[in-house]
Amino acid sequence: MVDRINDITWQAHQGSVAAIIQVLNETLTKSGVRIRAVFADGVLQLLCEAAKVEELEQSRLVEEIQQILESIAPRNIRRVKINSRIVREQQLLWLTEIDGERDNQLLWSQEITLAQPNVVQQLIKDFQASQAEGQLNLPKLSPITNSDKQNKSPTVRWQLALGLGLLLTLGWVVYTQFGEQLKNLVQLENTNSFATANTNRTKTEADKSHDSFAAAVRIANKASVAGKTATSSTQWLELAAMWQRASDLMNAVPPTHSRYQEAKIRSQLYKKYSETAQKEAAKSEL
Template identity: 75%
Template sequence: MILLKKSGFKAITTSPMVDRINDIAWQAHQGSVAAIIQLLNEKLTKSGVRIRAVFADGVLQLLCEAAKVEQLEQSSLVEQIQHTLESIAPRHIRRIKINSRIVREQQLLWLTEIDRDRDNQLLWSQEITLAQPNVLKQLIQDLQEAQAELGQANLPDLSPLNNKAKQKKVSKVKLRSAFALCLLLSLGWIFYSQFGEQLKNLAQLDNHNSLATANTKRKESEVLSNAVNNGVSLQSDDSFAAAVRLANQASASGKTATSATQWLELAAMWQRASDLMNAVPSNHSRYQEAKIRTQLYKKYSETAQKEADKSP
């Protein structure tokens, strides 16, 4: 806010940093976890999903909770979260681990509780990597923000000076800003030329590691599937965890399925997961949830079967 008076008083300005205290989007862009949580919850409030988060070991851990399993459908929820975070482009945050479960009582150390028994604590979890922002574009944005703050903080004195003095003072401010812009653009171009390929290689390495992890989980799922198909008995206490692991694999495979054969395999995986959930005994601590999952997985199996019928 700027107040000017023609009677010769100096300009009264309000520092833009005061406004930044209440600028949630700006705080989230700077990497504030609290601001990121607020924006994500505002985005997902209509879907009934509540999000908590903590930054640990270079990874932003998100916990998504809802009253019903249907509200935590993996592919759509992950897509919404990734789109929102990439639009925020939080500084120094690239790796995101998304965890989901049916809402429970408040836990201050929820990440510790999850790490102790992830199979029985979660519906599913997935790690994503945010797209690398354009270095030059980021430098220009930072310069614009800094220039705006500098321009407000160093607003010319509007006391009664002669016109030449006013013009000279304003010209100096413009000259300094133009010089700073040229300097930052030059530094940005040099940095991108020197390290651009290295940044791309790092991003490719992250993707390679993610694919390797997915392949490992796929092999584990195949071993489990063979055991079920061959009639190997599973302990009733383990059927819930086994069904969750198989469902997570089926959910990941559903993103790449295109042929009729792949859809048929996917339908079989969902059906096996449903059968395992149905085998959970009534005295199990999560029996009611297992009943819900049994029907949900069966529905997914039927959907995959329909996709197989439509595929050539």
């Protein structure tokens, strides 16, 4: 069985933003380009940074990124906005900052739409993946005797194979066309049933997950402002504590939250900012 937990390409295909970032960075590292990404409002926002302007040549970079993403074919991601700028110190809320001052922040920006993967090719990939994971459960057949083998003509075998292929193709087409609607309908039905029996508990858990994400953002915003004026060791230590608290809150966001993937990325970033602030505090004591 294939170990899908460590298969970054497979995770990126499933739509994991963290895995997409890793694949892009591993591919573009020789070009001197570093990628950061956030999925917001149905658009995968990419920030491309490099030390030199020539490393961010628009037509070449856009074409390369589009080829990489279309080879991955991330699920539920079609619109991608590519932003570029000269590398600078990491900013926590970079998407908010470039949206506020796009002309001053960016060299260029371009939105692209990823091509839909070929249905037959995608069917083959998913079929192979199912076999690799041992998830393809075919019905058990009774032993075939020699006389049975003689009675099985090539025409019958081809008809069976063709019928199975058509059935799989039809299932895939139905899934691509109506899969999201059916999934949303099932999720809505499950949510309604669950809410009927556990209304108070569901509301409490939803409030907690929302509060955890929102509280982390509020603390991070305060820390971002405080970091611009911090000079003393005490101020840097307070800043480190704020970043660590924001990281812990993001880490507490449950997988059911709509921005769970973003919360994972932010949790790691906040932790790095906390470590940086601690280093600055140590420098200030010298």
